[in-house]
Amino acid sequence: MTKIAFVRKKEIPPSAPPITEVGLIGWLRQNLFSSWLNSILTVLSVYFIVIILWDFIPWAYGGHWNTKSLRECLDLDPDVACFSVLTARWKQLLFGLYPAEEYWRPTLTFIFLLLAIVPILFPKFFRFFWFSIIYPGLAVWLLWGGSFWSISIVYIGLTLGALFFLTLIRRYLKNYMIAAILAFLFTAVFFLFISNPLVGLLNAILPFSLPFVESLKMGGFTLSLIVGVTGIVASFPIGILLALGRQSNLPVIKMICVGFIEFIRGVPLITLLFVASVLLNYFLPPGTNFDIVLRVVIMVTLFSAAYMAEVIRGGLAGLPLGQHEASASLGLTYWQSQQLIIMPQALKISIPGIVNTFIGLFKDTTLVSIISLRDPVGLASTIRADQKWNGIYWELYVAIGLMFFIFCWGMSQYSQYLERKLKTDK
Amino acid sequence: MEKTKINITDEVAIHISDMNKWFGNFHVLRDINLEVRRGERIVVCGPSGSGKSTLIRCINRLEEHQKGSIIVDGTELTTDLKNIDKIRSEVGMVFQHFNLFPHLTTLENCTLAPIWVRETPEKEATEIAMEMLEKVKIPEQAHKYPGQLSGGQQQRVAIARSLCMKPRIMLFDEVTSALDPEMIKEVLDTMIQLAEEGMTMICVTHEMGFARQVADRVIFMDDGQIVEQNEPEEFFKNPQSDRTKLFLSQILGH
Numbered sequence: 269m270t271k272i273a274f275v276r277k278k279e280i281p282p283s284a285p286p287i288t289e290v291g292l293i294g295w296l297r298q299n300l301f302s303s304w305l306n307s308i309l310t311v312l313s314v315y316f317i318v319i320i321l322w323d324f325i326p327w328a329y330g331g332h333w334n335t336k337s338l339r340e341c342l343d344l345d346p347d348v349a350c351f352s353v354l355t356a357r358w359k360q361l362l363f364g365l366y367p368a369e370e371y372w373r374p375t376l377t378f379i380f381l382l383l384a385i386v387p388i389l390f391p392k393f394f395r396f397f398w399f400s401i402i403y404p405g406l407a408v409w410l411l412w413g414g415s416f417w418s419i420s421i422v423y424i425g426l427t428l429g430a431l432f433f434l435t436l437i438r439r440y441l442k443n444y445m446i447a448a449i450l451a452f453l454f455t456a457v458f459f460l461f462i463s464n465p466l467v468g469l470l471n472a473i474l475p476f477s478l479p480f481v482e483s484l485k486m487g488g489f490t491l492s493l494i495v496g497v498t499g500i501v502a503s504f505p506i507g508i509l510l511a512l513g514r515q516s517n518l519p520v521i522k523m524i525c526v527g528f529i530e531f532i533r534g535v536p537l538i539t540l541l542f543v544a545s546v547l548l549n550y551f552l553p554p555g556t557n558f559d560i561v562l563r564v565v566i567m568v569t570l571f572s573a574a575y576m577a578e579v580i581r582g583g584l585a586g587l588p589l590g591q592h593e594a595s596a597s598l599g600l601t602y603w604q605s606q607q608l609i610i611m612p613q614a615l616k617i618s619i620p621g622i623v624n625t626f627i628g629l630f631k632d633t634t635l636v637s638i639i640s641l642r643d644p645v646g647l648a649s650t651i652r653a654d655q656k657w658n659g660i661y662w663e664l665y666v667a668i669g670l671m672f673f674i675f676c677w678g679m680s681q682y683s684q685y686l687e688r689k690l691k692t693d694k
Numbered sequence: 695m696e697k698t699k700i701n702i703t704d705e706v707a708i709h710i711s712d713m714n715k716w717f718g719n720f721h722v723l724r725d726i727n728l729e730v731r732r733g734e735r736i737v738v739c740g741p742s743g744s745g746k747s748t749l750i751r752c753i754n755r756l757e758e759h760q761k762g763s764i765i766v767d768g769t770e771l772t773t774d775l776k777n778i779d780k781i782r783s784e785v786g787m788v789f790q791h792f793n794l795f796p797h798l799t800t801l802e803n804c805t806l807a808p809i810w811v812r813e814t815p816e817k818e819a820t821e822i823a824m825e826m827l828e829k830v831k832i833p834e835q836a837h838k839y840p841g842q843l844s845g846g847q848q849q850r851v852a853i854a855r856s857l858c859m860k861p862r863i864m865l866f867d868e869v870t871s872a873l874d875p876e877m878i879k880e881v882l883d884t885m886i887q888l889a890e891e892g893m894t895m896i897c898v899t900h901e902m903g904f905a906r907q908v909a910d911r912v913i914f915m916d917d918g919q920i921v922e923q924n925e926p927e928e929f930f931k932n933p934q935s936d937r938t939k940l941f942l943s944q945i946l947g948h
Binding site: 588590591593594595596597598599600601604608609612613616690692693 | 754755756775779780782783785786787789791792793794795796797806807810811839840841842855856859
């Protein structure tokens, strides 16, 4: 029998790892050549990448930019790209049928969009949230034009309503419900009876307006961004409310939310868009002018809100029950606990799914071409119908794809940044 | 160690009478009658499934009782949400699995409820929080996240978080059961310290040493009923019911 007693007498100092485990060699070994199968796959992948780029780079690099038609390109050199179609039609791809002398307006709207998004994406570094709040109105006014006052009046009315509510709460009333109802009535009265004469008055005193551009003129990436960004911004809060509603203890609210989510998710987006473009007119009183872009935005928003709700519900389900109990035991109310404890964590868990839905929504805006709105994909058909560019495929779709890719990749990158930033367990 | 009993007053902190609760068809709490006086420290023990956790969870309405009444600090627990929120802010609770908010730092965990529920100014809330973190001996962890702390540290933060609301009653729900042995002591020490300061406490625990040392009363539950209660000395030395004897022999027998 061997002796089992042992006492360490000499300490072993830590030493450096073998050279094959660290640095470049270590990385290559671990990631590309860790086994025979992996080595073969690595070599094959490199081979395929090389043969694709072998053809693509000369094709793209040698491409023509300044010919007048596809015919001319083919006559010069049929084996390279004919980007001339982009040179000739890029304005249309960006702005659709928007009047050329007004191109500065969508451009400015886009620049302002970046400014409005920055404080929301990086709240620690940029603090001009006020701009994000006024941006929606500003964008609507810049894009569609018309009187400046008829847009501002919306803000004035809502601000007055909010002030009315706050004054009631601070000075006269303790009950939030009654104060909210009174403030709502106040705002309604303002918009029904006061706003129109007030706008008329302001217009008379200080006329300030841009030429009106109708919705059917909107197109290209301007349209994609209008529908995509509005859809993203609006579907997020609606999705949160639907997710909460679906988990609610109140059966009626729960039923409405479940019904809505299941119905919308069960119907293809194209069907909803057709409803928006054609059927809705049958149901609305004759003569009502319900803007087509607005209709599309509403449908896209509802569609992605239903998906959003399910993604967020997944996040909510991922939270341990203890979080609800802990916040309840501290005396937080339902809404406080949702706002401070539950949602921050549930949303963090669901970031990949949320961004997935956003990206899906943004790309789905191309479906509006089916109801003959001129988004980039719809425009591509229009351009190809032109005799000069008849037969062009790659260049146009590569360019459109690239534009969408830039936006979607940006969203994806931001979501990864956010996930890293919100990581609190390491 | 000599126990301080001077803290117990005649004032009633919790009054439970003929309280019954069912989970579906399962009668989990049966005719519970319990009066807790301010400053009293009670240990509730019993086999698992005996209803002891459910009992203390009824006191701050994490579970709803169906019959009888519970009066906490003179306020009766009914379906009135205002009463519930009021009682919850007066009654602190510490859980088996800590239930800290992982997305907030230790300090933010502690200041959140005072700021939002009590509407304490942030500066003052931070001062109180630091004071409480010092009390549980981890002020240096104030800016770390719960995920970066050990189990024992997390549980002490959870105690500090409850204390920041300046509760008049503390409920402890098997707070050491999820901890490694070497961390149990640091949490128990904190609880003993609290007990010595005169906090009204109800602790569901299997730590019989703790019960001996700090409890004024030990309650033994089985099958949803209070089977026996007594002063700890008598309870451990001279259990009356067979079920108590069996239980004690099982947990003290090794």
